[in-house]
Amino acid sequence: MLEAIGSPLRYVRTTSRPKMKRHFRNFKHRFTTGDEVADLLFGIERAVEKHGSLGNCFARGIDRRDKTVKSALGHFATELTAPVGNMKTSLIPDPKKGSACKRLNLMLRWMVRRDDVDPGGWDQIDKSMLIVPLDIHMHRIAIEHGLTRRKNANMRTALEVTDAFARYSAEDPVRYDFALTRPGIGGH
Numbered sequence: 001m002l003e004a005i006g007s008p009l010r011y012v013r014t015t016s017r018p019k020m021k022r023h024f025r026n027f028k029h030r031f032t033t034g035d036e037v038a039d040l041l042f043g044i045e046r047a048v049e050k051h052g053s054l055g056n057c058f059a060r061g062i063d064r065r066d067k068t069v070k071s072a073l074g075h076f077a078t079e080l081t082a083p084v085g086n087m088k089t090s091l092i093p094d095p096k097k098g099s100a101c102k103r104l105n106l107m108l109r110w111m112v113r114r115d116d117v118d119p120g121g122w123d124q125i126d127k128s129m130l131i132v133p134l135d136i137h138m139h140r141i142a143i144e145h146g147l148t149r150r151k152n153a154n155m156r157t158a159l160e161v162t163d164a165f166a167r168y169s170a171e172d173p174v175r176y177d178f179a180l181t182r183p184g185i186g187g188h
Helices: 008-014 017-023 034-051 054-059 070-084 102-112 136-144 155-166 177-186
Strands: none
Touching: 008 034, 017 034, 034 054, 034 070, 054 070, 070 102, 136 155, 136 177
16 A cells, blocks of 8 residues: 555556555555545645645744744644645644644644754744643643642643743753653653
8 A cells, every 4th residue: 555655646646546545545544544545645735835834833833922833733633624624633622722732733743843852843843842742641740740730641731741841941842752751662
C-alpha cells in the first residue's frame, strides 16, 4: 500500500481522492480506517495547493499576538479536514474541544526544532511557541515533578506543563519532552 505512494508530495498532487480511497480501502490501524487516511491525504493536497506547503499552512494560523501555537492548531485542523466536509477523524484532533493534540504537537516539535532528535525544516514558526506533546507518560512525569496537579491530560494541562518548562527555557519549552517522556514510558 505505501509502495503506491512513492513520493508523498507527488502522490497527493497527482492522485484523485477516489483513487486514494481505493489504495487505502483495506487499511485499518486501531481507530483509523483507510477512508480517513485517504481523506487526510486529500486535505493535505488541498492545503499544499492553497498555501504552498504544510508549514506555510500551519504558520498562517499564527497571529502575532499568540504566545503559543494553540490557535494555529485549530486553523491547521480545519484546513486539513474542511475539503471533505469537516471530516471527523481520529488523526486530526480538534483543540477547540480540549484535546491536548499530542500527535500534532509532536509533529510540530519534529518540524520546528532542529537538533539530534528533531530534524526541523519549518523555520517560519518560533520554537518558543510550541506546546508540550502531552500524553499519559508525560502527564505522569509532570505530576510527579510538580509541574501540574491537573488530573486530565488535555490542552489546558499541556499549556500548564509548557508554562512550567518555559520557566527553565522560555526560548524552547519543549526541549525537555524527549528526555522526560522516555522514563515516563518506562514507568520510572
